[in-house]
Amino acid sequence: MRPTTVLLFSILIAPPLAAQAAGGEDPTPLNETQRIRHVLSRFAFGPTPGLVARVRRQGLESWFEEQLTKDLQDPEGLRRLLAPLDALESSPGALLQEVRRLSRDLGPDRSPKAQRRLNLLRNKARMQLRDAVLFRAVYGRRQVLETMVDFLRNHFNVSVNKGNVRYYAPEYEFGVLRKYAFGSFGDLLERTAKHPAMLYYLDNYLSRRPPSKQELKAIARSVRRKTGSKSRAEEQVEIAKQRGLNENYARELLELHTLGVDNFYTQRDVIEVAKCLTGWTILTDMKKGVVSFLFRPDMHVKGPKRFLGRLIPENRKNPLAEGETVLRRLIAHKGTARFLAWKLCRYFVDDDPPDPLVKRVAAVFKKTKGDLKSVLRAIFRDPEFWNPRHFQRKFKRPFEFVVSALRVTGAEISSTRGLHRALQALSEPIYECEDPTGYYDQAEAWNDPGVMAIRWDFAMKLARNKIPGVRVPDSFFESLHPRLPQVWKNQLAVRLLPAGMGRRTEAVLDRVIRAHLAENPKAKRKVLAPLLLGLLLGSPEFQRQ
Numbered sequence: 001m002r003p004t005t006v007l008l009f010s011i012l013i014a015p016p017l018a019a020q021a022a023g024g025e026d027p028t029p030l031n032e033t034q035r036i037r038h039v040l041s042r043f044a045f046g047p048t049p050g051l052v053a054r055v056r057r058q059g060l061e062s063w064f065e066e067q068l069t070k071d072l073q074d075p076e077g078l079r080r081l082l083a084p085l086d087a088l089e090s091s092p093g094a095l096l097q098e099v100r101r102l103s104r105d106l107g108p109d110r111s112p113k114a115q116r117r118l119n120l121l122r123n124k125a126r127m128q129l130r131d132a133v134l135f136r137a138v139y140g141r142r143q144v145l146e147t148m149v150d151f152l153r154n155h156f157n158v159s160v161n162k163g164n165v166r167y168y169a170p171e172y173e174f175g176v177l178r179k180y181a182f183g184s185f186g187d188l189l190e191r192t193a194k195h196p197a198m199l200y201y202l203d204n205y206l207s208r209r210p211p212s213k214q215e216l217k218a219i220a221r222s223v224r225r226k227t228g229s230k231s232r233a234e235e236q237v238e239i240a241k242q243r244g245l246n247e248n249y250a251r252e253l254l255e256l257h258t259l260g261v262d263n264f265y266t267q268r269d270v271i272e273v274a275k276c277l278t279g280w281t282i283l284t285d286m287k288k289g290v291v292s293f294l295f296r297p298d299m300h301v302k303g304p305k306r307f308l309g310r311l312i313p314e315n316r317k318n319p320l321a322e323g324e325t326v327l328r329r330l331i332a333h334k335g336t337a338r339f340l341a342w343k344l345c346r347y348f349v350d351d352d353p354p355d356p357l358v359k360r361v362a363a364v365f366k367k368t369k370g371d372l373k374s375v376l377r378a379i380f381r382d383p384e385f386w387n388p389r390h391f392q393r394k395f396k397r398p399f400e401f402v403v404s405a406l407r408v409t410g411a412e413i414s415s416t417r418g419l420h421r422a423l424q425a426l427s428e429p430i431y432e433c434e435d436p437t438g439y440y441d442q443a444e445a446w447n448d449p450g451v452m453a454i455r456w457d458f459a460m461k462l463a464r465n466k467i468p469g470v471r472v473p474d475s476f477f478e479s480l481h482p483r484l485p486q487v488w489k490n491q492l493a494v495r496l497l498p499a500g501m502g503r504r505t506e507a508v509l510d511r512v513i514r515a516h517l518a519e520n521p522k523a524k525r526k527v528l529a530p531l532l533l534g535l536l537l538g539s540p541e542f543q544r545q
Contacts, residue, residue, distance in 0.1 A: 030388055035060060037498035038391050041545040042348050043067070043380065044143030046404030049476065049495075064380055067144035068182060068373050078139040081413070085128040088170045092196060093289040095125050095167040100286060126166040129173060130430040131416050137403045138413065144376065148181045149173075150399070151347050153431070154438025156192045156257060158201040160431045168197035168291065169431055185340065185370030186331040189257065193327060194293040196282045198249070202436065205281040207246035207274060208299035245301070250274035252436045258330040260339035269308060275301040276312060276322040295320040308333070337365040341375070348379050350390050351442045357384040392499040392544040395443030398426035400545065401455060405462055405537050408496055409476055415469025422458045422467070426451060447543075456538035463534030477529045485513060488525075489532050496533075497541045505539045 030038060036055050040047045043064065055063045066072070074082070087095065099121055106114045133153075137146050156177065160166040172195050180188040192198050199205040224230060250273040254265050278301045283294035300319045305312045307326060315321045330336055341362035345353035364378040379385055396404060402422060406413070413419070423429050433439050440446075461467045480488050489509040493501045501509070509532055516528050536542060 027388060030386060030391060032056065034391060034498065035386065038386070039064070039380075040143075041392070041404075041498065042394075043147055043376075045137050045146065045400060046407045046545070048407045049410045064144065064377075067142060068376065072141040075139055075141065078135060081135045081139070082132060085132055087125040087128045088132055088174065090125070090170075091289065092164075092168045092171055092291040093285070095170075096164065096284070096291060097286055097289040099167075123166065125170050126160040126431065129160070129170045130420060133173070133430050134403070134416055134419060135413070137399075138406045138411075145178070145181055147348075148372070148376065149177050151344065152177045152181055152188070154433070154441070155343065156188075156198065157433055157436055157438035158197045158431070159434050161434065162201055165197050165201050168195070168200060171195075172197035173431075182373045182376075183371075185336075185365070185372055186327070188372075189331060190324070190327050192257070193249075193253070193277075193323075194280065196291050196293065199280060199282050199293070202249035202252055203246045204249035204277055207249070207278050207280070208244060208296075209275075209278055209301040210244035245271070245274050245278065247271065247274045250277060253326075253330070256436055256438075258339065259333065259335040260342075263339065264333070264335045265308060268306075272305040272307045272312075273326050275305050276307070276326045279319065280323055331370055334362075334366065337362040337370075340370075341365055344375060344379060347441055348376075349385055350393060351395075354384055357382055392541075394545045395447050396543050396545050397439060397441065397446055398423055398428035398451075398455075399430070399439075401543060402426070402458065404545070405459065405542075406470070409462070409472045409533070409537075411462065412471045412473055413469060414471075418467040418469055422454075425454050426458075452543075455543070459537035459542075460531075460534035463530045463537060465530075472530070472533070474526075476533075477525055480525055480529055482525070485517060485525075485528055488529055489513065489536075492529070492532055492536055496536045497539070499541060499544070501536075501539070502541055505536070505541060509535055 033052065033056075036052050037047070039060060040051065040055070058066075090098075099118070102118055102121055106118060110118070137150070140146050153173070158165050158169060158172060160169050172192075176188070176191045176195055180191060196205075224232075247270055251270050253273065254270060255261050259265055279296045279299040281294050281296055281299065283290065283292050285291075297319055300322075302314060302319075304314050305322065308329065310329070312322055312325050338358065341364075342353060342358045345358050345361055349357065360382060361375060361378050365375050368374040384390075402419060405411075406419075420429065428439050458467075462470065463472060465471050480491050489501075489506070512531065512535065513528070516531070520527070
């Protein structure tokens with residue numbers, strides 16, 4: 001960076017952002033515009049040009065209910081962007097089938113060019129999936145759906161960087177998360193539990209009962225008969241011993257998906273749940289091009305299990321039902337209602353949501369048996385959601401920052417490569433969180449000067465049309481006063497910053513304007529206005545939601 005750039009950035013990030021975000025609470029009720037901006041910051045990824053005015057005309061309650069109940073059609077521009085993403089129309093089996101067919105046709109001694117062709121095909125679905133997620137977040141009309149799916153994407157996290165998840169994730173996104181985001185949490189939980197993406201990501205497809213002594217002896221006899229080697233037989237027996245119960249999914253099911261960390265359950269419960277879920281695996285039939293859930297009784301641990309102090313009798317006729325019993329108990333458990341209510345309130349309201357609010361939302365979750373539309377309505381209609389102390393108090397994750405910047409400027413996207421590079425640099429690439437927790441939602445996970453430097457660089461490049469394939473249209477600047485550059489900062493701030501500029505940010509912009517006018521008395525809007533836009537997008541105030 002040039003010295004002047006470093007100076008400007010140092011002024012914008014000091015004092016610490018956390019202190020700025022926590023200050024200046026307004027005890028007076030939110031006015032109409034603030035209420036609209038509050039909702040569009042939480043139940044949407046920020047406003048697009050003209051959206052605040054449209055919501056004001058329609059009314060907030062009407063807008064919110066329309067978001068939950070109407071199948072709003074995608075804008076024509078979004079449909080054009082989604083049309084080339086053909087891999088998203090294919091099933092996981094068809095995707096795998098196509099890759100294996102090409103791999104076979106190219107043969108083992110393929111050229112570097114042929115290997116690149118195969119790698120492109122292997123990554124096609126995952127690349128198109130991240131494009132679709134980004135396009136829908138930026139341009140989609142159903143913003144409450146987009147934010148809810150964003151929540152679920154992290155709550156039920158899987159990573160496309162793990163093996164075949166890259167082929168399973170598109171169907172997981174569109175056939176599970178998006179399809180059931182406004183439905184029953186119970187249905188959603190069961191469909192994630194049985195989806196190949198989750199089964200593979202958390203290794204439950206490998207989980208099986210440990211082999212018996214008789215089975216180990218049979219393995220040893222078979223290997224010795226085929227190879228004549230005693231050491232090889234012993235080696236295979238040791239490998240077989242290691243194939244057994246896998247607790248990964250059982251632990252995350254309790255810790256991350258339902259009850260919360262160390263709430264109500266013990267390590268013994270984790271083991272018992274893992275036993276109930278043995279045999280929940282993946283059917284892969286490449287002849288038919290089918291990848292789906294499969295229950296294998298031969299992998300299932302027999303006998304009764306005890307979970308959360310209650311017996312789950314052995315079900316010899318239908319052992320699959322033992323795992324389904326676990327899910328039903330978890331859905332009905334008060335701990336699940338409490339944990340989901342807390343996480344949703346943390347996402348939509350505050351990093352530290354008030355306990356009375358969480359209790360009220362949990363009661364709705366319990367009463368409606370996990371109806372997610374009812375839960376979202378409860379948050380939206382709760383007086384605590386509208387408490388001024390929550391206004392502009394959350395800190396945007398990188399994905400929220402990038403998407404909100406694109407939305408507020410009306411940016412036109414013809415290529416996503418630069419945007420995905422930015423998300424990678426900001427440590428939140430889409431569908432690539434390796435940790436089962438998903439990406440964290442709290443300010444402390446993202447608010448540090450190193451990350452802010454990358455955000456500021458992105459903001460300046462976006463404003464100046466320096467991100468390949470992304471352009472802020474000229475129309476964004478047309479409403480600025482044609483002859484008074486001194487008022488541009490205020491006109492832009494009204495559109496970008498719901499809580500207005502802080503004194504430090506305003507001082508920086510004033511300094512930039514004075515310096516620019518000293519060199520260019522007849523400042524051109526196309527030069528100075530993008531600079532001011534970049535500074536505002538990179539400001540501490542724009543990082544808040």
